Amino acid sequence: MTTEPLPTTSTAADLPSARAVESPDDGHGHGHGSEGLVKLAVGAIGIVFGDIGTSPLYAFRETFAGHHKLTLDPAHIMGVISLMFWSMMIVVTLKYVAIIMRADNKGEGGSLALLALVSGKTKTRRWSAGIILLGVFATSLFYGDSMITPAVSVLSAVEGLGVVSPTLGLFVLPIAVAILIGLFSIQSVGTGKVGLFFGPIMLVYFAVLAVLGVLSVSQTPGVLWALSPHYAVEFFLLDPLRAFLALGSVVLAVTGAEALYADMGHFGRRPIGVSWLFFVLPALMLNYMGQGALLFREGTAALESPFYMLAPDGLQLPLVLLATMAAIIASQAVISGAFSVTQQAIQLGFMPRLRIEHTSAVTAGQIYIPLVNWALMCFVILLVLFFRTSSNLTSAYGIAVTGAMTIDTCLLGVALTRLWNWPRFAAMPLLALFFLVDGAYLTANLTKIPDGGWFPLMIGFIIFTLLTTWSKGRKLMIDRLTESAMPVKVFITSAANSASRVPGTAVFMTSSAEGVPHALLHNLKHNKVLHERVILLTVKITGQPYWPEEDRAKTEALGEGFHRMVLRYGFMDDIDVPAALKGVDASGASFRMMDTSFFLSRQTLLASDRPGMMIWREKLFAWMLRNAESAMEFFRLPTNRVVELGSQVEI
Numbered sequence: 001m002t003t004e005p006l007p008t009t010s011t012a013a014d015l016p017s018a019r020a021v022e023s024p025d026d027g028h029g030h031g032h033g034s035e036g037l038v039k040l041a042v043g044a045i046g047i048v049f050g051d052i053g054t055s056p057l058y059a060f061r062e063t064f065a066g067h068h069k070l071t072l073d074p075a076h077i078m079g080v081i082s083l084m085f086w087s088m089m090i091v092v093t094l095k096y097v098a099i100i101m102r103a104d105n106k107g108e109g110g111s112l113a114l115l116a117l118v119s120g121k122t123k124t125r126r127w128s129a130g131i132i133l134l135g136v137f138a139t140s141l142f143y144g145d146s147m148i149t150p151a152v153s154v155l156s157a158v159e160g161l162g163v164v165s166p167t168l169g170l171f172v173l174p175i176a177v178a179i180l181i182g183l184f185s186i187q188s189v190g191t192g193k194v195g196l197f198f199g200p201i202m203l204v205y206f207a208v209l210a211v212l213g214v215l216s217v218s219q220t221p222g223v224l225w226a227l228s229p230h231y232a233v234e235f236f237l238l239d240p241l242r243a244f245l246a247l248g249s250v251v252l253a254v255t256g257a258e259a260l261y262a263d264m265g266h267f268g269r270r271p272i273g274v275s276w277l278f279f280v281l282p283a284l285m286l287n288y289m290g291q292g293a294l295l296f297r298e299g300t301a302a303l304e305s306p307f308y309m310l311a312p313d314g315l316q317l318p319l320v321l322l323a324t325m326a327a328i329i330a331s332q333a334v335i336s337g338a339f340s341v342t343q344q345a346i347q348l349g350f351m352p353r354l355r356i357e358h359t360s361a362v363t364a365g366q367i368y369i370p371l372v373n374w375a376l377m378c379f380v381i382l383l384v385l386f387f388r389t390s391s392n393l394t395s396a397y398g399i400a401v402t403g404a405m406t407i408d409t410c411l412l413g414v415a416l417t418r419l420w421n422w423p424r425f426a427a428m429p430l431l432a433l434f435f436l437v438d439g440a441y442l443t444a445n446l447t448k449i450p451d452g453g454w455f456p457l458m459i460g461f462i463i464f465t466l467l468t469t470w471s472k473g474r475k476l477m478i479d480r481l482t483e484s485a486m487p488v489k490v491f492i493t494s495a496a497n498s499a500s501r502v503p504g505t506a507v508f509m510t511s512s513a514e515g516v517p518h519a520l521l522h523n524l525k526h527n528k529v530l531h532e533r534v535i536l537l538t539v540k541i542t543g544q545p546y547w548p549e550e551d552r553a554k555t556e557a558l559g560e561g562f563h564r565m566v567l568r569y570g571f572m573d574d575i576d577v578p579a580a581l582k583g584v585d586a587s588g589a590s591f592r593m594m595d596t597s598f599f600l601s602r603q604t605l606l607a608s609d610r611p612g613m614m615i616w617r618e619k620l621f622a623w624m625l626r627n628a629e630s631a632m633e634f635f636r637l638p639t640n641r642v643v644e645l646g647s648q649v650e651i
Helices: 037-047 059-065 074-102 111-122 128-158 160-164 166-185 192-219 221-227 230-238 240-254 257-262 269-302 313-347 370-387 390-396 399-419 424-446 454-483 488-495 518-527 577-582 615-626
Strands: 500-509 529-542 553-559 562-569 596-606 642-650
Touching (some): 074 269, 128 313, 128 370, 192 269, 230 240, 240 424, 257 313, 313 370, 390 454, 399 454, 518 529, 518 642
Parallel strands (some): 500 596, 596 642
């Protein structure tokens, strides 16, 4: 399966994606304002670290009680703690915080933002299509991760009830499902107000992790020596096969590391780095060492749930409540991330238009996508009911995360060599280290495929097929429409004087800055009139996250009342065509919505034997096109001022 590099042609309402990507010019990205470092760091703790923060609920337990059980002896306990610590140092601290987060796209991070950034530097290379495919596949894997994270986080937190009292264990599944239904049901309200409580709750949660860890470590201080890397090396020398298989569970300690990069645009690199180094990392490691110390003392008696058994009996129920709140916050971050990634994919032309609701009049980034929300909820609940325990779910967890991390390393390689022009002697050893670590974790997780790892891979390949089919079909449609387009000058010369002119403004949404829109040709053919002012409007999505409003519109007079207009947006901008037109004067007159009509083309796709895509993919693309959100709603056009004209296109 192949796809094209990020396109440089434009799209609009008469095309499925409604826009395209162009290389960033001199636009300016958004900033983070003058908020204090401490305030941003606290906010980052509340939003960014929820996923990795809930890992102590299950990560350490799974290395010893999971599908590849380890002997519960000092060598293995110390080896696992050492592996977890150095994994956090190499993967999270060095790779993401110190290096990858420097590869920001005008302040924004994440696989798609990085893909848009590096694609401009690689589009002339033979391997550019491969880079695009890797970025798209990383995005596809994210959806698998966004289904598993809420399921495993909430389920592992609620399972603490079974530790408090075996009778309460019967209610774990119903309570987990109820919490998940409630969580997805409130998404349409928005997370602005709830977000104010995230920081303080997670501060308390991480503080509790640290305190519980310190209390346990103080009873067995020898566990502190596990921070030395030689224990990890000894683990592999002592039991190479089991050490390799253990990586599939150890990696659970760093799941959520990619969220640091994806959420960079909300808080900035420095606040996230400060939060990680001085608060989150110490709290996590103290807790893992505390769990290890507990296993030293209690042995298999504590293996059922070493996290909850760190707390005294009377405090286990409050700890369950606190952990459940942390799990909900971690789930919320992943769900919001799914909305954000979907919006970026739509803007970049990899997904059809979907209904996007804005839940905040102040913050553009707070969005809600109903289709994504309810689809995620159904899959998450099915996962909980199918796997039934967090231990079973962890078998499915890890493949999506390690796959995305490995792809991030590939994109980082392009950033180091093409964007930053690092010398090979500096870049290659670093990349070799990252590929070695990521490759080991990915390979170890592939052994989980029969036990549940097939699920995120299946979801990833389905989403990947949809994204690449849409991107390829969209390009083919642009090509077919361009082939039959009439030059604008020829049209103006022949039609301007022969057709009757009526008062008002007609805006024809067009996919290309060249040629005559099909809607204009059909309107003239059927109605035999032209408006006094005709605007050929193209919406372009740039390769940077945000585009400055003062440079939003470019207009060109074509003569005889015809004008060419291009509106530029960043791939994270909120697109509102009427709002953009209010600040534009074309032909010396401003736009009045009551005197303006918007003309859109709606294509009916005909599958053909022409070279392009296989027939089944053409039919899939046609189905996606039929179910895409109306361009009228997507561009926020006034409903009583829109005219749609249909046409047929063969691809």
